[in-house]
Amino acid sequence: MPLSRPTRTALAVIAVVLSAAVTACGDAGGLRGAGAAPTANSPARLWPELPPASSPAFDFDEAERKTVKGVTVPGDDIRKVDPPAVVRAEIAADPGDYRGDKARYRGTASRMVDCQEGAEGCPVLRPYYRDLTGDGHDDLTLGFRLLPGELTAVRVYTVEEHRLVQVMSYEDALSAVELAGRSVIVRSPSEVAGYEYRLQWTWDAEQKAMLLTHDEMLRTGGGTQPPQESRHQSQSSPRPSRSPSASAR
Template sequence: MPRNRPTRFAARSALVALVLAVATACGDAGGLQGAGPTETAVSPDKLWPELTPASRPAYEIGEVNREVVKGVTVPGNDILDVDPVAVVRKEIAQSPGDYDGDNGTYKQTGRLMAECGKGAGRGRCPVLQPYYRDLTGDGHPEMTVGFRLMPGRTTAVRVYTVEKRRLVQVMGWDDAVSGVELAGRSVIIRSPSEVAGYEYRLQWTWDADQKAMLLTHDEMLRTGPHTKTTKTPHPSPSGRSPSPSPSSSVSPSRSASSPSAASTP
């Protein structure tokens, strides 16, 4: 059956447009262009091959931070039932000289623990609101706790998991903190640098063999315009002081007044 006139006219117009487009493309000087010669790949130069490779680290910084929290049990194996304030009190009890009296390094933290009656993250309590996320991949959440070490500006960051109804600390670090993030199976801590326009970024990732979170990344990143500085560079990561103690969504703490309900930060 022959097509009607409007259909033939439309087909003829489309054919003319196609021919013009091809002709225009043939006269176009565009397309792929060379970016110039490729730089020759250079392999790294190995320095001082005569040196005997080291077999042990120069500094012991507690790379595997794993410790059972004594005196805290988890009867139902549910870490959401663990009181983060009680956990911090247990840590403080291990080093009372750092928190008690007028000469304690963190004497203000020790005094303000009395303000934690309403729970973590409330009022003047130095224990920050805990967050819950599966960091080990076993389908159960871990608890990330932070508490301020005062009168200074240092923050203690801890991660806890549950094993056979026991609470186990699997990561700990004290530092001046710019921010803390949970990403995948990792905890990321950002800290200020003495070099203007830069910050430190440290990342701990769960290691199934060590059953702890290991420091897998330690880098210095630019955060602003470059500015010269005459300050002494920050010591290397190995010289930093480690902590004093040996589902993909982030869940904040549950309200202290209602242990079964999740609160919003």
């Protein structure tokens, strides 16, 4: 049976007292130094003489919104939207990436012609539904493979005024994708052994879009090999990358 909060508190106090008594029995007493404490330093501002920038140097697509044309939302219920139809609408709206011999993702376009949700060979992954915008209605998190290659596209859609609206777009080689609260978290492999990228998009009510709120390189453990050449190159955004695999970072 779980202990109540008062009971747990009382037991914790008794444990502390007993621990102190045991320590006292084996110690001659007196204070012991723990070593020199590190000096606290406040942030140092560099180059204060530089004038502040008035506009961004690059277009990061940080508040990208796009109405999906050609896809209806029956009864404003996003669960009734056909995910393959959403991907086909994207292909139709941006044929340069998907059509022609030089298109980057022509393999996706060819497989989407007869693609049915859940069918073998269909690039569209299982859709997930969760209220990410806080309006009390489910939103759609959709993923699909970009072929040929190892990239996966991640998109988030909501419903506004009876229309399907894309509020987040990203593609990369993925380690994992997670939903947490109002956020979408994407993990991607790094060329540095033992590390991964962690990017988090969070819904912003003012911009009415998912904004990139965290961009981190985290240690995952294991591996001490030197960085390897990237096997892929995502070109989803003109944003300057810190590695060939991170075009939107």
